[in-house]
Amino acid sequence: MERILIVGASGQIGSELTLGLRSIYGNENVYATDVKEAPPDIKDKGPFQFLDVMDDKHLIHFVIRNKITQIYHLAAVLSGNAEKLPTQAWHINMNSLMNILEVAKLVDEVKKVFWPSSIAVFGKSTPRKNSPQLSVMEPSTVYGISKLAGERWCEYYHKRYDLDIRSLRYPGLISFKTEPGGGTTDWAVEIYYDAVKKGSYTCFIEAGRTMPMLFMHDAIQATVKLMETDRSKLTCHTSYNITGFSISPGQVADDIGRYIPGFKISYKPDFRNSIAESWPHSIDDSLFRADIDWKPVFDLKKITDVMVEEVRKKLLKITN
Numbered sequence: 001m002e003r004i005l006i007v008g009a010s011g012q013i014g015s016e017l018t019l020g021l022r023s024i025y026g027n028e029n030v031y032a033t034d035v036k037e038a039p040p041d042i043k044d045k046g047p048f049q050f051l052d053v054m055d056d057k058h059l060i061h062f063v064i065r066n067k068i069t070q071i072y073h074l075a076a077v078l079s080g081n082a083e084k085l086p087t088q089a090w091h092i093n094m095n096s097l098m099n100i101l102e103v104a105k106l107v108d109e110v111k112k113v114f115w116p117s118s119i120a121v122f123g124k125s126t127p128r129k130n131s132p133q134l135s136v137m138e139p140s141t142v143y144g145i146s147k148l149a150g151e152r153w154c155e156y157y158h159k160r161y162d163l164d165i166r167s168l169r170y171p172g173l174i175s176f177k178t179e180p181g182g183g184t185t186d187w188a189v190e191i192y193y194d195a196v197k198k199g200s201y202t203c204f205i206e207a208g209r210t211m212p213m214l215f216m217h218d219a220i221q222a223t224v225k226l227m228e229t230d231r232s233k234l235t236c237h238t239s240y241n242i243t244g245f246s247i248s249p250g251q252v253a254d255d256i257g258r259y260i261p262g263f264k265i266s267y268k269p270d271f272r273n274s275i276a277e278s279w280p281h282s283i284d285d286s287l288f289r290a291d292i293d294w295k296p297v298f299d300l301k302k303i304t305d306v307m308v309e310e311v312r313k314k315l316l317k318i319t320n
């Protein structure tokens with residue numbers, strides 16, 4: 001019987017992963033936690049509690065008391081926000097991970113940990129097209145540095161303490177349930193909301209800048225599959241590259257035009273465009289696809305179909 005702790009259950013990934021895991025392991029066995037209020041479908045249908053992952057004593061008590069066997073640690077300060085408060089972001093991103101790794105090491109019942117890394121681990125010296133699993137890595141953002149350091153710590157705990165920790169380097173994640181906050185890839189979600197709400201969008205990334213993306217449905221499938229795969233099949237103990245496809249704001253704007261004729265996009269690149277400039281255009285995730293039998297289902301057209309419809313429904317609910 002698995003008993004799963006989700007740290008960051010109210011966020012963009014957590015709010016969907018919690019529901020996905022509850023449908024597999026049962027509502028009562030997935031403990032959603034966050035420092036923020038959770039959406040009603042998470043709070044009402046299974047356990048939800050306020051838990052600050054920075055409080056290591058509270059964390060270990062929670063894990064022991066609830067006989068937790070798996071931990072998903074999803075809380076982080078994203079790339080754009082991290083640049084505004086670098087030392088605080090470093091403190092939160094690193095110490096929260098260290099608290100989780102220590103708890104997993106100390107509590108025998110905890111058998112597996114999931115922690116997301118990011119394409120932000122790459123930097124300008126990494127080949128930009130099809131960025132390989134193993135490469136030169138010189139991230140230039142606080143977020144990227146913290147994710148790369150985190151990957152090294154995960155591998156250290158795997159080697160030194162035989163901890164089963166699994167990880168994916170997520171690209172930009174596109175979703176409609178919960179909006180991301182403070183990331184460089186947030187434009188790929190904002191564009192759909194503004195298209196439906198206002199028929200126009202001012203993008204903080206330049207028109208032709210191509211970035212790797214993945215639809216949330218595919219990301220959840222990949223994450224669950226990674227966690228369910230037999231440990232002996234995993235050959236990567238830092239973090240696997242993963243991607244869906246690569247797109248630029250100009251391409252998304254054109255595709256939105258299928259639904260919203262006259263949709264207008266204008267460009268006002270800010271500091272996040274410079275962050276994006278240091279990140280890959282596309283990702284080689286062949287190692288992940290070989291170790292885990294997975295491939296994405298959603299391409300840009302399918303995503304636009306779903307996003308426009310779901311954002312419309314959501315906004316209609318709010319206004320009614």
Ligand code: SER
Pocket residue numbers: 078079080117118119120143170171172173182183184185186
């Ligand atoms: N979506 C993240 C960000 O933009 C990248 O992993 O910060």
